[in-house]
Amino acid sequence: xxxxxxxxxxxxxxxxxxxxxxxxxxxxxxxxxxxxxxxxxxxxxxxxxxxxxxxxxxxxxxxxxxxxxxxxxxxxxxxxxxxxxxxxxxxxxxxxxxxxxxxxxxxxxxxxxxxxxxxxxxxxxxxxxxxxxxxxxxxxxxxxxxxxxxxxxxxxxxxxxxxxxxxxxxxxxxxxxxxxxxxxxxxxxxxxxxxxxxxxxxxxxxxxxxxxxxxxxxxxxxxxxxxxxxxxxxxxxxxxxxxxxxxxxxxxxxxxxxxxxxxxxxxxxxxxxxxxxxxxxxxxxxxxxxxxxxxxxxxxxxxxxxxxxxxxxxxxxxxxxxxxxxxxxxxxxxxxxxxxxxxxxxxxxxxxxxxxxxxxxxxxxxxxxxxxxxxxxxxxxxxxxxxxxxxxxxxxxxxxxxxxxxxxxxxxxxxxxxxxxxxxxxxxxxxxxxxxxxxxxxxxxxxxxxxxxxxxxxxxxxxxxxxxxxxxxxxxxxxxxxxxxxxxxxxxxxxxxxxxxxxxxxxxxxxxxxxxxxxxxxxxxxxxxxx
Numbered sequence: 001x002x003x004x005x006x007x008x009x010x011x012x013x014x015x016x017x018x019x020x021x022x023x024x025x026x027x028x029x030x031x032x033x034x035x036x037x038x039x040x041x042x043x044x045x046x047x048x049x050x051x052x053x054x055x056x057x058x059x060x061x062x063x064x065x066x067x068x069x070x071x072x073x074x075x076x077x078x079x080x081x082x083x084x085x086x087x088x089x090x091x092x093x094x095x096x097x098x099x100x101x102x103x104x105x106x107x108x109x110x111x112x113x114x115x116x117x118x119x120x121x122x123x124x125x126x127x128x129x130x131x132x133x134x135x136x137x138x139x140x141x142x143x144x145x146x147x148x149x150x151x152x153x154x155x156x157x158x159x160x161x162x163x164x165x166x167x168x169x170x171x172x173x174x175x176x177x178x179x180x181x182x183x184x185x186x187x188x189x190x191x192x193x194x195x196x197x198x199x200x201x202x203x204x205x206x207x208x209x210x211x212x213x214x215x216x217x218x219x220x221x222x223x224x225x226x227x228x229x230x231x232x233x234x235x236x237x238x239x240x241x242x243x244x245x246x247x248x249x250x251x252x253x254x255x256x257x258x259x260x261x262x263x264x265x266x267x268x269x270x271x272x273x274x275x276x277x278x279x280x281x282x283x284x285x286x287x288x289x290x291x292x293x294x295x296x297x298x299x300x301x302x303x304x305x306x307x308x309x310x311x312x313x314x315x316x317x318x319x320x321x322x323x324x325x326x327x328x329x330x331x332x333x334x335x336x337x338x339x340x341x342x343x344x345x346x347x348x349x350x351x352x353x354x355x356x357x358x359x360x361x362x363x364x365x366x367x368x369x370x371x372x373x374x375x376x377x378x379x380x381x382x383x384x385x386x387x388x389x390x391x392x393x394x395x396x397x398x399x400x401x402x403x404x405x406x407x408x409x410x411x412x413x414x415x416x417x418x419x420x421x422x423x424x425x426x427x428x429x430x431x432x433x434x435x436x437x438x439x440x441x442x443x444x445x446x447x448x449x450x451x452x453x454x455x456x457x458x459x460x461x462x463x464x465x466x467x468x469x470x471x472x473x474x475x476x477x478x479x480x481x482x483x484x485x486x487x488x489x490x491x492x493x494x495x496x497x498x499x500x501x502x503x504x505x506x507x508x509x510x511x512x513x514x515x516x517x518x519x520x521x522x523x524x525x526x527x528x529x530x531x
Contacts, residue, residue, distance in 0.1 A: 013171035024071020026098030050414035052082020058418035088405025149294035201264035207271025216317035260332035380412035380432035410439030
């Protein structure tokens with residue numbers, strides 16, 4: 001059996017359902033082997049960056065490893081932005097890359113660059129196949145590495161000359177990841193720390209969602225009765241109107257939650273990734289830390305750890321919940337929760353939207369009112385991302401995807417494809433600015449070819465709004481951040497899909513209600529908001 005046939009068998013053995021990518025000369029044997037698989041669907045994309053974004057979001061929502069591939073040279077370099085995004089957002093991805101044969105790698109050669117070195121900074125593992133018999137071991141190691149906490153991408157470079165070699169190797173058995181728990185002494189030290197403080201404040205990160213530990217976290221919250229805040233990527237861990245929900249933190253400006261954190265005397269930080277917001281921005285007072293995560297705390301002067309619980313978060317929180325945790329009810333001064341709700345516009349919209357302006361906040365409220373608890377919202381990057389992080393409240397965890405590590409524009413449309421393939425029965429909405437939309441607009445053809453249905457809301461203001469705001473604030477003017485747009489309705493028609501244009505909330509709600517839950521294909525809503 002040729003190497004690429006064995007490689008596909010290895011992917012099937014890892015329970016891979018989809019492979020996202022674009023075929024090149026160096027990967028045609030791999031594509032030929034994929035064509036014979038009855039378990040894996042190959043999704044051929046229009047740009048390699050889209051393939052990586054699809055694999056990333058698919059992996060986050062399916063709890064599997066997303067897989068993408070590209071050929072050498074420009075195919076690999078196009079893939080890197082999406083791989084780097086998965087790396088900083090701790091998303092499990094395995095990427096397979098075609099490469100020049102080893103006979104070409106010792107000299108200057110057409111399209112050859114050292115892909116192993118190129119990918120090392122943005123992966124947990126970057127390796128090249130040096131011997132065809134090692135393929136099953138390399139694939140198994142890549143998937144194991146990608147899933148281990150903290151998750152991230154693993155890259156395998158496949159020189160062309162190995163593709164057609166014949167080997168007899170079989171896939172290696174898939175073994176479960178080890179799950180450690182903290183020792184009893186650490187549990188006792190943590191309880192002692194909580195008992196000796198009056199005003200603990202819980203800070204929740206994406207690790208809780210990654211490890212399916214939300215029920216255990218909610219039990220801990222109900223026991224402690226202390227206020228809770230979450231990062232961008234862990235929204236939905238508490239119901240919108242929960243009395244202990246102090247909503248989202250991590251904003252560069254007007255972060256209302258910080259006054260509550262400054263008033264606390266202990267910060268209980270659970271599953272938080274520093275990439276979302278460094279402690280110097282939210283713990284200037286250097287409050288003591290109880291660190292609960294899968295890995296030991298990073299050394300940081302603004303993160304003074306007094307006790308830490310290291311291990312699988314679900315099991316760790318289960319152990320913690322079995323102890324006599326003291327209740328520590330307290331409320332930050334100044335009616336902080338109400339102040340946050342007003343500042344972030346976390347309100348209950350009136351049933352009649354006629355008198356309301358067409359702002360991003362009111363659009364988000366409309367989506368909340370109309371959508372089901374299973375609706376998945378995917379945010380692109382721009383000024384609207386900040387509004388979504390402040391205002392939008394998903395009804396369940398892992399129903400809002402925000403790129404907040406690399407924070408790359410262009411993720412929303414290909415990410416929606418990954419989301420719909422991971423959760424085919426759930427409604428999906430992408431919100432993107434006109435800048436991010438056109439970066440990967442070609443993937444609409446991919447989505448249509450696959451027969452998918454989701455809604456794309458394009459916020460049409462002919463500018464990179466966040467940069468306009470920042471430049472106006474700093475210089476009093478802006479430069480180089482405006483452009484012209486195509487007619488998005490006509491552009492939708494050219495792809496054979498429906499497009500709508502609106503500049504008012506009533507019409508927007510009507511379009512959303514008509515199209516959210518019915519399988520009508522891809523819908524584009526060209527929305528001109530009021531600033």
